[in-house]
Amino acid sequence: MASDSRSGHPAPGTARAVIAAGFGRPARQSRAAARNHRTVILLIGLGFLRSRLVAEAAIAGAVGLVALAGLARENQARTRARLGDWDRRQTLRHQRPVKAA
Numbered sequence: 251m252a253s254d255s256r257s258g259h260p261a262p263g264t265a266r267a268v269i270a271a272g273f274g275r276p277a278r279q280s281r282a283a284a285r286n287h288r289t290v291i292l293l294i295g296l297g298f299l300r301s302r303l304v305a306e307a308a309i310a311g312a313v314g315l316v317a318l319a320g321l322a323r324e325n326q327a328r329t330r331a332r333l334g335d336w337d338r339r340q341t342l343r344h345q346r347p348v349k350a351a
Contacts, residue, residue: 279287298304
């Protein structure tokens with residue numbers, strides 16, 4: 251690039267690089283292009299949701315959730331049973347007469 255030796259600036263008439271203000275960001279789309287883009291993304295998403303892989307994963311997830319809920323109920327029942335047994339033992343212990351030593 252030729253430069254003016256006195257000022258350090260490019261000589262008049264030389265080409266300069268122009269950098270867009272929004273460098274790194276995509277250019278703004280027209281409304282029609284944006285609508286088409288959204289439609290395509292929607293159709294791809296709907297196709298994905300209708301796929302066999304997603305259906306199998308959803309069914310497996312539902313079965314897993316039901317199994318976890320059952321385990322939680324069983325654990326709660328066992329905990330309540332243990333608590334009831336402990337309470338009965340405590341009640342019996344307090345009802346026994348204290349022996350004089």
